Amino acid sequence: MSSIEQKSANAIRFLSMDAVQKANSGHPGAPMGMAEMAYALWHNHLSHNPSNPNFFNRDRFILSNGHASMLLYSLLHLTGYDVSVDDLKNFRQLNSRTAGHPEHGYIPGIETTTGPLGQGITNAVGFALAEKMLAAEFNKDDFSIVDHYTYTFMGDGCMMEGISHEACALAGTLKLNKLIALYDDNAISIDGDVSGWFTDNTKQRFEAYQWNVIGPIDGHDIEAVSKAIAEAKTQSEKPTLIICKTKIGKGSVSKEGSEATHGAPLGDAEIAAIREKMGWTSPAFETPEDVATHWDAKAKGLAAEQNWAAAFAQYETKYPELAKEFLRRMNMALPENFNEIIANAMTEVNAKGESIATRVASKNALDALASHLPEIVGGSADLTPSNNTFFKASKNLDIATGEGNYVRYGVREFGMAAIMNGLALHGGFIPYGATFLVFSDYARNAIRMSALMEQKVIYVMTHDSIGLGEDGPTHQPVEHVESLRLIPNLNVWRPADTVETMAAWASGLTSDKNPTLLALSRQKLSFQPRTAEALANIAKGGYVLKENANAKATIIATGSEVELAMKAAEARDDIRVVSMPCVELFRANDATYKTSVLGNLPVLAVEAGTTRGWYEFADAVIGIDTFGASAPAEQLFEVFGFTVENIHQHIDQLIQK
């Protein structure tokens, strides 16, 4: 019945339904609905090299509706990536490479982890922005070393999520013309036909964002989709949305077009009936040879990479310094002398001994460290003057040319965070972005995704406690520092002064497998003099700031409470003080070091945030377990018990126990 094109699309369908059936778990409906779209893009347009998934100049493909993971796994398998039939058979099983949702790092070819809806399209905006900025930096009139498209598939869920508004509005403003999104417009979500809850005119919506919109077209018409993509590629200013009308579970005999195909296996009988209807005689997991041959993209991919490599060799000859820098950047290697730069900066900031807000110290750290990093790309969700993120080497992104290293994200915290994930994943950049700490809530799941994907993304979160004062409870983080510490693999720093802030930035810039979050004060904090040993130990996350042979108790403090703890310790002679700017790094030390820091005396923790977490190390805690209040900061600290007297009372009680 079928052309080779249609059979190739159907091969995706069968692999997807077979794998879901075997796993007895998964989502067959979306891969079946997008099979033709996938064929049109992956066979006719996508430039990639299955034999080298890291081929730099490949087009990026992001499956924003990540529950359609079997679509991606099928495509990787069929085009020739290192994804075997056994991998497909192990879909969703323990330790398999084919997880329930596409997990970056599990299999080459997964550009980003998707599943949390709306974040894939937002990552894609980051990828496209990275391409635009790298092209501006490295391309020459005679060489387009950086020249690829970013494609994404997205569904109704992505369209409904708020983050799609943030990402797509900004993509239009930034004129990311090489971003091409294909919208799987099947009008079905888990609750059923979307007409009761989703009635956007999406074409009109995206035109309002300054996008080029094609369609609606028939998403099952390979030629129509392919033609639309070809048209999109000619855009010189606008990102393109191709609206593809599809049927979820397309091909299913009894369930096509129904939400019943979304999140459960179709059943053996139904799959058999589909095989019969389509005349598909291959057994489960087997692809007919002609189809397999037709899909194989290895030769084409190799040629694409060889072409690029030949051009790059010429580029290297003509622009050796630039080529070297390009390779360094794409390998995510820091400049060779960067450790020295850090050491000098630490010495200098320590010698200077300034008492300033850590948000200001953060800008100074950027001046000292990031000025040496062309890969840095900063930004703020419209709080630049408050976050102090525009440093001396910052240059606003020029939308026309793609030059610059500072992005004005607008009031879009979640979008900013997920775009930064895309920038980091693309390669070539270390992104940092800022907002008030309390609004980390808005971005929280993207911060989690940075951590899950082990990306070097740096979050600059200022106004870190009641210390912000008059803006009041809605703006005062209370639970945030502790709640962020709970995200696995995220390093949360709450520095006490200029020196710890420099150390925090150094840690963030050199941690290759962790995102870092800096919680910084609005208000001025006192510089703390340190021994050489203490100075060196900051990097361990927690260290003895004040030792005391007569001590009967230890105070652990972070951030703005360190100077208070020091005051309390200086007022009498039986207290030692530990500063613990990064709990995660402290916890990673060996037991000997940890014991040497924590000691065996009673421990009081002091932090202007929720108390519960501190019982890991402390016997008592001075903290805040209610919401804050609107008033000048000094008054608030007193009202909430952050006084020398209260610390002494607590210490006395601990000692008497």
Add this chain to the structure above:
Amino acid sequence: MSSIEQKSANAIRFLSMDAVQKANSGHPGAPMGMAEMAYALWHNHLSHNPSNPNFFNRDRFILSNGHASMLLYSLLHLTGYDVSVDDLKNFRQLNSRTAGHPEHGYIPGIETTTGPLGQGITNAVGFALAEKMLAAEFNKDDFSIVDHYTYTFMGDGCMMEGISHEACALAGTLKLNKLIALYDDNAISIDGDVSGWFTDNTKQRFEAYQWNVIGPIDGHDIEAVSKAIAEAKTQSEKPTLIICKTKIGKGSVSKEGSEATHGAPLGDAEIAAIREKMGWTSPAFETPEDVATHWDAKAKGLAAEQNWAAAFAQYETKYPELAKEFLRRMNMALPENFNEIIANAMTEVNAKGESIATRVASKNALDALASHLPEIVGGSADLTPSNNTFFKASKNLDIATGEGNYVRYGVREFGMAAIMNGLALHGGFIPYGATFLVFSDYARNAIRMSALMEQKVIYVMTHDSIGLGEDGPTHQPVEHVESLRLIPNLNVWRPADTVETMAAWASGLTSDKNPTLLALSRQKLSFQPRTAEALANIAKGGYVLKENANAKATIIATGSEVELAMKAAEARDDIRVVSMPCVELFRANDATYKTSVLGNLPVLAVEAGTTRGWYEFADAVIGIDTFGASAPAEQLFEVFGFTVENIHQHIDQLIQK
């Protein structure tokens, strides 16, 4: 120079700049920019009674750009609410009623707390939805007992935030024609002129949402704004957006139109210059008598309420039962026999002794309890079949008539949560809404706002751990239960079986000052038999599930780990087990009770989530401090150490210490 209208608008300007100046902190630019809009709405249209801010049928006004708090305080003061000049002079001071951002409950007339951008407009959608649903329930052909508008002011920040997409798209779909939003389109945000990061065609965007859009009009033209509002009020199907072009800091001599007016006092010299320019001779905080008289809305408000009261008296005569129910609902009183209903439901569910997933038990609890509550309004962010939130008395909201008690929110977690806050704040409803627990991240700041505003909102969060299995790390909450526990004033329940689930719902429905969040299992959990005492103590948040005179250690467990703890305790004779479904409520008990539960033996906590928090009560913890994995649930629990053997090993170590 000025008409009384213009002088009245200017009165807002001067009060705002004077108060910010005196506080030496705050946001003068927005109130100055919206002064004419505020006059047009509050003087010419808004139906309210300053002498009774709770007049039920008042129009609701929500200041979504909450940093313009002085606009609202000025309006409340000028129209005759209990807001004195001294209150204005105490702006942003400790214990004052005029906090930095408008805080619900501090002053009558603040319908909702705003400041976190985008949430005010979303609350407003909830208010308008509440009005529509109440009207459908209580109005009769001859009586429009429920008949008011919901107005909101919103700025560029609200427009950029993703949640504005979720809220406004849904408002269009739900045809909330009595929602009227005035957009303060000043094209300035904190980073400056928005043209570099915000280029939406907002008119086109909102038309894509099926809104009626008026403008752009001149937002400083009182007559034009007033006329637009009048036109908006005639809409029978669509919500209306009025785009008002304004200048931030309008009236400022040297800073009009600049972001410099946004977040800092203008300075005494500038204010003096403005007084001079406008011919404003009144000293700071004083309003000229003619302007004060012109603004006074007490008589008009009293008349409005008296009219309504007269109609309601007739309604009461004709429909006594309905009137009684209406008053009960608006007083947020539960049905008189509700404690009895709870007691019976507890007895019944305990007698039944079913072993089912707690997400299924949650539906049963809704059947048993919520069926008796016409005020319940449920929903899900497009996961109804997975969340089990559509119970036997659920009826889909009929968009045409407003009838029904179940809202299909679409894939809009944050929007759902903030809309629920609006439903609760309006009065007449107890909202509950659902998603997967991991996506509480998306809604997190709105959950925080429920807690800050002490609203009875119930969050149904299913798929609460690695126990969801194959969907993998992106969908498996690890840090979420603990991180939600950190939000002040939020009760987080993680029930172990059908009985605890019933108790959790009972707690949520009867807690007048707390939102409640239920973390529920996807997988089946074993029923736990209990003594009468244990049964009664569930409501205390933590209780002894298995006492043991020979015990040498105590296990504290929650949710799915309770049955594991019980298995471990049954396999040997030296363990007692505490179930602690709600840490917050447990902590609120007196010391005697807490000691009786915690005991003085070594304590092991077991929970399939991050460990750090449990050191508050425990000496050791079995938990998960990494991300999860994609595999069948039973295998995951084993891999992550949730086995009887591992528990016994930990207990042995604790005992030997």
